[in-house]
Amino acid sequence: MTTSQHSAPTAGRPSSTGPRSGAASRPRSGAAAGPLAGLRAGRVLTGPTAGRANAVALMLLLLASLAQACCLIEVGRALGLLVAGAGGAGRIAVAAWGSAGPGLLLRALLAAAVSALAAGAADGVSRRSAAREEGVIRGRVLAALLRLGPLRSDSGPGGPGAVPGGPGAAATTRAGAAVGLLTDGAERVSRYRQTFLAPTAAAALAPIAVLVLAAVAVDWLSALVLAAAVVVVPWAVVQVHRRTRSSSGASRRRRAVLSARYLEVIQGLETLVLARAGDRAVAELEEAGEENRRGLMRLLAGNQLVILLTDGLASLLLVVGAAALSLVRVRSGAITAGDAIALVLVSVVLLEPLDRVGSFFYVGMSGRANERLMTGLLRRAGDGTVPGTRTAEPDGVAGADGAADVDGGIAPTAGSPGARVRLSAVTARWPEAPVLTARHPGGHPGGRPAGYGGPAGQGAPTAPAHGRPAVPAAGSGAGSGAGTGTGTGRPAAHGRPDGRPSGRDVLTGVDLDIEPGEHVAVVGPSGAGKSTLLALLDGELLPTVGTVAVDGVTAARGDEAARDALRARSAVVTQSTWLFTGTVADNLRLARPDATDDELWAALAAAGLDDEVRATPDGLATAVGERGTALSGGQAQRVALARAFLADRPLLLLDEPTSQVDLASEAVIVEALGRLGEGRTVVTVTHRRAAADDADRVLTVEGGRLR
Template identity: 35%
Template sequence: MMVHRRLLTLAGDIRFPLALNIVLGLAVAAAYITQGLLVAQILARLLDGRGLESTTWLLVWLAVVVAARLVLLVLAEVAAQRTAHAVKERVRGRLYDKLLHLGPGYLTLKRSGDVRTVLVDGVEALEAYYSRYLPTVALCLLGPSGILIYLATRDPISAAIIAVCIVLILVGPRLLDRMLAQKGAENWEAYGRLSSDYLDVMQGMTTLKAFNATARERLTLSRRAEELREATMRQLGVSLVDSAVTTFGLLAGPALAVGVAAMRLASGSVDTLTLLLVLVLARECFRPLGDLSKYWHAGYIGISSSKQIHDLLREKPLVEEPARPRPLGAARVTFDNVTFRYPGRERPAVRGFTLDIEPGETVAVVGPSGAGKSTLVALLLRYFDVTEGGVRIGGVNVREAALTDLRAMVAVVAQDTYLFTGTVADNIRLGRRDAGDEEVVEAAKAANIHDFVAGLPDGYATAVSERGLTLSGGQRQRVAIARALLADAPILVLDEATSSVDAAGEALIQDALSRVTAGRTTLVVAHRLSTVRAADRIVLMRDGEIREIGDHHELMGRDGDYARLVAAQEVTA
């Protein structure tokens, strides 16, 4: 029987719902047993020639027991469903809390499809284990024991035969558990790969169509599906042997016990009532074992999925909350000789980076792709901890500040703005949940998005589709700017905020950004150099290092890398 300590602790304290399931299951089993005893008594009286009138009250009690059993079955099903929902709610809550603790840095290193498989399919796979399999295991241990004790008082030989068959059913298939665990893990991993690839294809369907690459991805999905089929068949090959042994025992056990009892009846060793009791009670002994076999496969899927859930819950966060958080000071940002390597990479993304940004100053960081610009934003927000050096705000190392305090100090307008399913107002209010309608409108006006939103069918109550794909890139960016204005954080980060919009959209965004940056310490990460000319200072990065620093006119006068980048962009514009 597959009772794993890891699974018992995974859902927290579920003793009460599990105990309720077991008690109701025992009540149902007692109803079946009582029904069997009454049927045996009725048949014995009829076979003895006493007449139907001698069974009247027995028939009445039989009807009462059948009705009670139906009620108990309904209650047991309701309890099982409640247990399943409680388990899934608790496990998902633990997983979501863990992901929040792990932070954005963890998710950037993982495939979203793998995480989704654990959160959704992995948790769903636990349902049958907790609501069906575990209660049935308890019934298999308790129910048959009571019946065998009673049968032993009537016919010890029949009780012994049934007991031996039960032991063989429970112990025999367990010899295959190790092999089945291996095949189950392979099957779940194959399912996870297919699920992840399928999610990638669904999210990137527009790109695949644009590049006429659907045929190639179809082959990839076909290969993953074939891998899953083969893994499933290997697992079934083992589980069918288990099921065959169990099914044989379930059929042979009652038949053997009844056959031996019938022969002993013929020899006069037992009476008719004892034979009938063996006939009906043997079936009830093996009934929970049949249920256990029925839920066994679903339970094993839960065991296979629990490994990935357990692994995620044991992941160590890339950044830890300080034991004694320090309050952050003024909005002065300092990168002090910062070096950072992404996990699993030897080459630093940022190397020996030193920069002071004074309160209210706007500093732009530019350079080619892969220079390390966006990595600075991740380090400032402490998605990762620096490998060497330090990042400070107001003289306080960000490692010493509470993560909520740190991220409340910084508002971000990113290149790829994510809009959640909900209304336009909901997405703007993400900057500050308690903001009133008037504040939302004012932020939208300052971000140059109000006229567009007001023209929508339901205005600010208009529903936004998944990821905001019904809005243009510029419109999504202006919603993000409205969020930043509503957050009113003293530090603003603009990470490629205008890189994916056209000239008209860029003009509207730049006009809005001129208002949002006023009076704030601003770090601008940009690839399009025309957007950073008004910055107080411009930092040119290459290969993770600072190569040039100064304002636009200074850098143009040096005729260095910055001047060449500007010239190259003007030629291609």
């Protein structure tokens, strides 16, 4: 049994969220700046220092290129003096070298030193910035995932689930896609933005600066002719990028699918062993891995061929052209032999854009692809980091004028217990794309909406580092319960809580009024729509027709901002438990980070678990183990109940809360649920009529209708 208590306080009730964590705060990004579109795109993902680091690296790299060009010009002129001496100029050449040669060499050495120092400093700035921004990117994407919940985080273009199959793909999306986006994806984007964009911009601008220098210091006409050739090089690079984009994207999708399958096998390891299916799973992974390897080798072979042709031919043509131009100018008497050699040497600097082609295949394309997914995710999260989005205020649904939207709904009931609930002509269906789901070997897909817990290995979130639970973002929908993406054993065929295929109405024309403090039980067969009803009340699913009103907040189709306000008013207790690696206190404080030890003990007492925790040597510091494995099933469920007590929401939603426990544990949990329901509106869904004996009303869901 898992609880999910959402993070914003309910009007008239004390706040249970505490201060927002840094990772959960809304990051703001200033207006994009810079001449290159690549430096503007995706700035919503990085912190305020990322742009400054890129600007510093860009300036340093331009300085390095100019210093390198100065060095080459001085070296060319020095070589010209030596050539003149070897050609029989005699005493005149020796005298010229004696007066100018040492100065030329000294200036060349100084320019080379400046170039090396500037390039090294730029590399250091970029690498440090990439390491820093990787954490920033990961935090912002995680905050967006928590804010969306699994129902929306993976549906449509821009979600992690788009990685395996692309936008609109029919393939089942995976929890592994989100994990990959947070780990490997964050690293690739940080490397792309902080170690690739600035050097690429410098490579594009350096030839212009070098040609200006050559025009002033050597020969303006030669520089003008070389400028025409330089324009062709970026055009060739762009054409290469366009022709290789699709093949690189296909390779990336294959790798994402393989990563997701590995994650599934690890999560379902126990089931595979018990079912004696381990060898078969290993064989399937080996086959998929070999297919991925062959595809990657084909991609690399093609890329290397393109790089060889582009780099080799363009380099040869540019250098040979510079040499031919220099000879023509020398014969005409316009420049000296030293200037001619300098022009040939400087032409090497003009090849900088070609050096970026190879990097683009390994850093640029993968970084851009992951960046598009992440920015799409933040855009749908509406967390204020992407222009054109909005964020609901935690205490209501903010409209254009900032006022809470209660029009057409019902006002909060001041001073009365629980929340008032009204469903008006509601029709609901699940979206086309399953979200963060994974068909596990045991047949229990993950991906219940945020706050619907699931047993281990069902698309559950990865345990955070250092053995501490990751505190979800305020308003994320996982404020004190399980993290997003946990499962509850939906039918494997469709990945829906009701077992119906996507795109079909699950509930039709439902009208329901619940008074504050009333306990309503909803019964019906599997797939009838009971869990869909809870998802509507919890804000994880918006109606396609009609409105859902809870304690003064009204949600209708497309009203994404209403989700947070609905979440803020409900606690969900389901049949399966998710506990994070850490201690009992850590897991309880997911509901209220600022809760005192006395408040934690009071919550444990209300859940009937305080005596058992006091009997342990460490008390509140008792480790619960990975996924709560150090506790019994009944104890883990009562920890989840204690979180619900701490969260103190006016609407309590119960989904088969005792279906997976023994009789002794059931009695204790039922007693605790009775205490939890005092002063709250309670909606219980169950298969069993006996579980609804304490309800004030019993309703039946059948054929998508409520009777």
